Amino acid sequence: MSKNRLAEGIQSQALALGFEKLALIPLPRLNGFGSEVDRRLDALPEGQAKSVDKAVFERFAAFRRLSEVYPWAKTAIIAVMNYGVYRIPSNLIGKIGRVFCVDCRKDAQSQGYKASLALEEFMIANGLRVETERKYGLLPLRWAAYRAGLGRGRKNNFFYTQSGSWIHLEAWLGDQELELTENVELKPCPKDCDLCLKACPTGALAEPYLTRPSLCLTFLNATRPSDWVNHPLAKAAGEWIYGCDMCQGACPFNRNKWREDEEFPGLAELSQNLGLGQIVDLDYAWIRANLAPKFWYAPPENAFQWKVNALNALKNSWPPSEWRLYAQRALKDESPEVRRMAAWVLSLAD
Ligand code: B12
Ligand code: SF4
Ligand code: SF4
Structure with a gap:
């Protein structure tokens, strides 16, 4: 050929x-x-x-x-x-x-x-x-x-x-030299547009065309467990517990681009256990069996990461009256990281 x-x-x-x-x-x-x-x-x-x-x-x-x-x-x-x-x-x-x-x-x-x-x-x-x-x-x-x-x-x-x-x-x-490239005519970003830079809650988009991993929520909440206690970006993390879509969501070139035509295998079932409060109460064996294979940046040994991030998100987005009971139960969690986080969020609510 x-x-x-x-x-x-x-x-x-x-x-x-x-x-x-x-x-x-x-x-x-x-x-x-x-x-x-x-x-x-x-x-x-x-x-x-x-x-x-x-x-x-x-x-x-x-x-x-x-x-x-x-x-x-x-x-x-x-x-x-x-x-x-x-x-x-x-x-x-x-x-x-x-x-x-x-x-x-x-x-x-x-x-x-x-x-x-x-x-x-x-x-x-x-x-x-x-x-x-x-x-x-x-x-x-x-x-x-x-x-x-x-x-x-x-x-x-x-x-x-x-x-x-x-x-x-x-x-x-x-291993063979092949070439078939395209010439795409897509309009560039308008000169004065900075909606995405402004939408980034942590300042990770330090300048156009540059994401600072150290400040990007995806790096902080998904690729590793962060210790949010007194973390300078704990508040900025808002409700995000794994990744972040703010800079994409703000962009006019993404308007009406998500179609919702199809079901992704297993997602609807999984989501039934992923309310923020529910996550704090999750059984570790369930997290390891169901979340670790799908959200694989958080391996089984970091299962506690889900609860720590959920406590941070609850603290940021719900009134204390609605999450206090979850945090109180988490004071007895088997993971020391979760117990420490629960004590911290409760101290902020008092
Ligand atoms: C490391 C990594 C991360 C790190 C670091 C991000 C970073 N700053 O690079 C972290 C963990 C923070 C991260 C986060 C995310 N990531 Co990531 N990540 C990667 C990975 C593995 C390597 C990226 C890399 O080399 N970065 C170094 C920087 C300097 O390079 P770059 O980001 O690719 O940027 C180049 C382009 O912008 C290019 N470029 C493009 N057009 C033009 C035009 C001109 C004129 C010029 C000069 C340059 C240029 O120039 C840059 C430098 O060469 C890639 C997969 C891969 N193999 O490439 C995925 C990848 C970049 N990530 C991806 C995604 C989806 C994400 C997240 C959105 C996930 C989420 N929703 O939470 C976030 C979004 C963060 C963001 N705003 O970019 C997708 C992006 C898809 C897309 N449509 O762009 C990729 C491509 C994975 C994939 N398989 O599709 N990611
Ligand atoms: S993914 Fe979120 S934190 Fe990361 S650069 Fe985009 S808006 Fe900022
Ligand atoms: S919001 Fe979209 S169009 Fe505006 S600067 Fe950012 S990437 Fe470009």
Whole structure:
């Protein structure tokens, strides 16, 4: 098969499997990511927060030297899946980031995961050696999607297509030099618009096109357990307990882009146990069995993270009369972190 026909075949297979878009771009065209990151880091004031930002970016240092880490790889294959099609139960909205409610990266029941496996099989069957990493990606996905012309990066640092920013990106490296890119005509952000920067409750959008991980709620409430006791951002975390959608929700380019046409497997059932108060009372075995596999940034050993975040959210959003009993019960929780948090929120209510 000619290279052009192979590239077109992969693209049409992706569309048939439900991906919104797919592009293929020679790997050297992704050079330049490292200097984009350095430029962003250089602009940040020195301090503890900057060292956290640096550490997060360094975790993905391999993104800067793809040709060295994968000497056999010639092409990046980038696919876009629009996840803005699922019904999100109302009690999760504003508390759990939408992307995590419908996360297909590890969920074998999800249509996105099945499509990803099927596309990979198709590429292998057509003679391409490919490699991917489904959890965090093995290359800088937004940068690759931008370089391949699949859409536009906006000031909130999100990548947008015609479907807005409610899109999941994934990529493979391939061992043949293939190219099929696009030229997307999406209007840029209006010059004077800063709605997303203003909407970010923690100041994580330090400047347009830069998210500071150290200040981003997703980093603080999902990727690790935070000790909220006297934390300077405890109040700003509001009702969010896992992720945050404020900078996407504020953007006019996302208006009317979420369709709610489909049910995501298991989400409606799970949501019945995820009221903020209910979370504080949850059984740890249930959290480990039901929440850890789906919301996998919080592994079973961090099950207490759910209760600590829920107590913080209750303190921020409900009158004490409505959460006091939950916090009092939590004083006897088996986890010391939860007991400490409960004592703190109760001390604020008195
Ligand atoms: C580490 C990481 C995080 C960290 C750090 C975020 C950060 N500042 O990078 C934390 C935990 C904070 C995080 C949070 C979230 N993340 Co995250 N994260 C990643 C990860 C694994 C690496 C990102 C990275 O390399 N960052 C380094 C910075 C410097 O690069 P970058 O963010 O990609 O930014 C580049 C683009 O903006 C690009 N660019 C795009 N267009 C243009 C245009 C021009 C002109 C230029 C110059 C540059 C440019 O330039 C930047 C630098 O090269 C990627 C997956 C991956 N493999 O890429 C997902 C990813 C970026 N995350 C994603 C998501 C959904 C989230 C959350 C929304 C989850 C949530 N709802 O709670 C939040 C949102 C935060 C935000 N406002 O961005 C999606 C974004 C999808 C999209 N539509 O953009 C990704 C792509 C995962 C995926 N598979 O789809 N994330
Ligand atoms: S996800 Fe939330 S905390 Fe993170 S940058 Fe966006 S608005 Fe700010
Ligand atoms: S809110 Fe305004 S500045 Fe922010 S990404 Fe959307 S259009 Fe751009």
